[in-house]
Amino acid sequence: MRILISLVSSSTATGLHLPSLSRRLHTKISPFSTLIHHKPSPAMAASEDSLRRALAEKQSSIESQGNTVRALKASNAEKATVDEAIEKLNALKLDKSVMEKQLQATVNGSGPDGSVNKEAFRQAVVNTLERRLFYIPSFKIYRGVAGLYDYGPPGCAVKSNVLSFWRQHFVLEENMLEVDCPCVTPEVVLKASGHVDKFTDLMVKDEKTGTCYRADHLLKDFCNEKIQKDLSISAEKAAELKHVLAILDDLSAEELGAKIKEYGITAPDTKNPLSDPYPFNLMFQTSIGPSGLSPGYMRPETAQGIFVNFKDLYYYNGNKLPFAAAQIGQAFRNEISPRQGLLRVREFTLAEIEHFVDPEYKSHPKYSEVADLEFLMFPRELQISAQSAKKIQLGEAVSKGIVNNETLGYFIGRVYLFLTRLGIDKDRLRFRQHLANEMAHYAADCWDAEIESSYGWIECVGIADRSAYDLHAHSEKSGVPLVAHEKFSEPKEVEKLVIASVKKELGLAFKGNQKKVVEALEAMNEKEALDMKASLETKGEVEFYVCTLGENVTIKKNMVSISKEKKKEHQRTFTPSVIEPSFGIGRIIYCLYEHSFYMRPSKAGDEQLNVFRFPPLVAPIKCTVFPLVQNQQYEDVAKIISKSLTAAGISHKIDITGTSIGKRYARTDELGVPFAITVDSISSVTIRERDSKDQIRVDVEEAAPVVKSVTDGHKTWADVWANFPHHSSGPVED
């Protein structure tokens, strides 16, 4: 006998269990999806289009004028006439070349050398990062492995600072329940979540060498290359290629294969023909235990570890909603052919929050603290109408229903604060809403925090209202109900549908098939059951389709009793919704590097020096200590200051080499060290701020406390600048 709660139709419920995830599953893990969004502004698109048309016209004018010239020459026309025609032809060619330059500039975005500048900027950043060991390709002495990187000392410190701030800003501030689950995950868990069947990318193979490529990448590269470098293609062709780029993520294996054939795309390295696209599962597979019979995977995200523990966590929280659980940890994705440096890697750190909430009460008590924030948002409507992101007040976006609910809005606001406090430039940060076709069918709403970098707009945080999907999936697979209860202040009377099958009669009638018939009867939704009840009452029997048998059976009146009963209920049982902010830590850090990097001329003006303008919160080393010259007394003072910095828990570096102070500053500017203490006397020292290069003079004993106050955020540099004597940088900087 099964009792259906009257207001929930079973078809809605089962809808949640049949995810048509396909490649859509990726949208769950925001840091993974397509990196660069091709959404040209309408003005730009129009100008590109008319330029291509004008260029095509100019080309045909040139051809016809060429014919004219040839005809004149053939007919031995007068020299003056021929010269005039040639002059006209040359003028047309000149026009064409001007138009080509304009078109080139337009397709490259920001001026004729836009992409070149981006490339050069990226190279400067990446060179500095690799040279100073922020990161390096892993296993370099063995020629490395694509998509695997090591963080060296400064990168490791930056990561550790970002993660501690994450813990402070989210876990501590919201009293979240942090958990720490293994990376090795048994197959059943990832079968339930859909990853085993659907976490794939489409791959093609070089038919001769067997080298593998991501099918969509090849198509994307082909389209981009054509649009950006082939100025002769027609406006129609350009529009077609752009359309392909826009729908790339939605193409099936067959459609992708057809496009690759149509465009004649071959293997990039060998020009060999390519196989048809086929799905490749992106999880690293392994085997748990010695038997070889228990397949396992390295987790592709940390979230599942939280979902499977829902019951214990709910209990730990005193059986109360809402609450959030959080996890920081490694995730793994066996990319087909990783590229784009730190942005697409095979192993990465995720920080994920699962905020469990009653689907009927998605308000948030601290929502008012973020409602006044205003920042770049890119709602669905603006994307569809080909407009740009614009500044919207968060409270307005929620009240107008652009953002689905308060809790989702609250997290969007908190993510904005998190990223900007780390040093992400707010003008190169936008929150982009997923388009309807981009979102998993079960999701209520989904926004990505995208950061603009030299690679385009990068998804760094995904904030999704995933409704009850994940808990449902694991309840179903494990048989353990992952539900919450709301106790009513006083019992409520509810009407319930009761379907009671009479096993004895059913057994006589259906024998071995009895179980399937019973299950089908009990699975009827309210309308089906009431229709059957009516038919049985009027006709005494009814034809009933049992899908597990694939045929109709005859149900008689004595086989089932269907009724609606009034019951007093003391609580409501439901599957919580989950709102999931998911942070790709490595991507955030890479974007932070780009946003923090700048160059300035050396004092002598003979070279460009690199600087990272990290806020103290993020800086890998907070402070350096330099004796101005090599001198035992100064070194002793430096060591005393170093000891007090260690005691205060401030990471620092002492440099007693005889190198010029200017060179030592330059070296540490490149590591983004915000403050430098220079020992130039035994009683007082100078403290220099990295970006302004301003210096103050403080007593030796004050050096560590002053640096501590500005690095832990209790004071700003402006505060200390106002309170201490200034030091002219002249003699010291040399």
Next chain:
Amino acid sequence: MRILISLVSSSTATGLHLPSLSRRLHTKISPFSTLIHHKPSPAMAASEDSLRRALAEKQSSIESQGNTVRALKASNAEKATVDEAIEKLNALKLDKSVMEKQLQATVNGSGPDGSVNKEAFRQAVVNTLERRLFYIPSFKIYRGVAGLYDYGPPGCAVKSNVLSFWRQHFVLEENMLEVDCPCVTPEVVLKASGHVDKFTDLMVKDEKTGTCYRADHLLKDFCNEKIQKDLSISAEKAAELKHVLAILDDLSAEELGAKIKEYGITAPDTKNPLSDPYPFNLMFQTSIGPSGLSPGYMRPETAQGIFVNFKDLYYYNGNKLPFAAAQIGQAFRNEISPRQGLLRVREFTLAEIEHFVDPEYKSHPKYSEVADLEFLMFPRELQISAQSAKKIQLGEAVSKGIVNNETLGYFIGRVYLFLTRLGIDKDRLRFRQHLANEMAHYAADCWDAEIESSYGWIECVGIADRSAYDLHAHSEKSGVPLVAHEKFSEPKEVEKLVIASVKKELGLAFKGNQKKVVEALEAMNEKEALDMKASLETKGEVEFYVCTLGENVTIKKNMVSISKEKKKEHQRTFTPSVIEPSFGIGRIIYCLYEHSFYMRPSKAGDEQLNVFRFPPLVAPIKCTVFPLVQNQQYEDVAKIISKSLTAAGISHKIDITGTSIGKRYARTDELGVPFAITVDSISSVTIRERDSKDQIRVDVEEAAPVVKSVTDGHKTWADVWANFPHHSSGPVED
């Protein structure tokens, strides 16, 4: 032509490249090796031995007296005579049962119910830990996976506190270079390190069901069971079984198999026969990239990531030695049949330090800071002579050569400070030196920090001087020299051996074998070369064994020239030694749980309450805030205090349920929360210390600062106890 530096013999050098690692490799990763050391104290062993002998004698007395009784009865002896004989027999049986109890007590260690007590204590700890979600078996709703555990909120906080303290105590204090490398590791790296070939355990299979067991575990269980439960075995048999336990780690597959056969050991679950033991590689294997052609493994330790980066790290450190690199991260080991809860798991967090040092200068500048420490040490000699660990002053151990060098000693001292500051009981912590046969052949010295728990003495930190082994292995395999240089202040004149083979003559004489002969000639060490030189000068030719050919060849004077040349050298090039402290974080945390756990009666005396006496540094939550009764004003005060605690970065929990204050204290004592703020007025509040249950009274505004000062270690509870009014616990505790 090859130039050998005169002082390094080639055989020593190549010796490093031929590791006979075998199962010895495990000793590298200290947290993995055998958990429980069977080193009974000599007194105890002696008493057990004599008890067994006495028991055997008693048994034979009983048998002979039994015969006497039977004989008397058969000969119809007088009743009084028979009765007297029976009485004597009963007296003997009574003696025997007393002796059995004594023996039982002796073999169980600490009294007749010693093992039962340990078991009960462990159950109490583990129950509390699991119930309060310090940890839980992973994927529980899917019935879990052996050897995988999740840390729930308090466990996760403890881990995070332990790791931050580790970073503070080691990385920051010593300016170590922290790195962060991927878990996914290509085969070549682990081939070089020896793990692919040798990182195995011996496994046996149930011949009928295929279930796998660790061969040494079965043998160990058999021996322990026999010794502890079978009181009838002879003293000789007991000694034999103990010997087997002692040499267990050194048995080959054949020897293990023979013992299993000899003792008739069968599969524990089915009693089926077992297969012969064979090696099972303990690494989780996977495949990198889509081709299926690049095998990879989940790293079994973090150290290799540091070794392969030596060159870059050395450069980062200004090409100076010594320096240390450190890494915290997940490591993986596909255990055959994990048991012992958190102590033997398939995925765990390691924190490893690789301190690179010139092998000729192993002093340490900060050694004097730890030299006076005195703690339990268990040097090789004490173990061999079956004595116990004893208190030794570290400085003395180093100066007497018990500890190989100052740097190793320095780290032993730092590890001692680290563990005891976390709350490990110094009386249940010892540093045990590896026996010669336990140590890898290349290691100079190795000490394990062992912590006593209910499972016995657990290796939690390994501190090894691994000499140049790892850097050599990767230099060899990658072809990239991983070396350091010492620049001489002025050039030094050194004598070098030069072996110049005359290719033309050798070619004529040996044709296709020429290469092998040349290699053998150039591989001679100094003595061999000089002997050859002398022979050639006197006899003109010499017989020379070429091992790669497996035969003697005749070398003539014109084929090779051997000389010693003087050269000026500006620097010395060498492979640094590495001293490696390696921390099994999960094991340390588990032992900390046992050392911190105690029970005390509730106020009413009707139940035993659980308490973890974590120091504030470790406590998952530093403070709770309780309104004494449910009351809006008190709740408002509680929220104000909660806000200021958040601002001060102090993790805390606010509990506004109406539960009695005593119950709320008990709940948080079980989480090891050191301080509780109870709001019982709107102007001032009480702060209670967990272990003493003492309470002070402070103003509302002072509550957060006072808690901060005692949790961040600036003050002790004694300090604040001396400075604030005391509060009688009577009314509040109820």
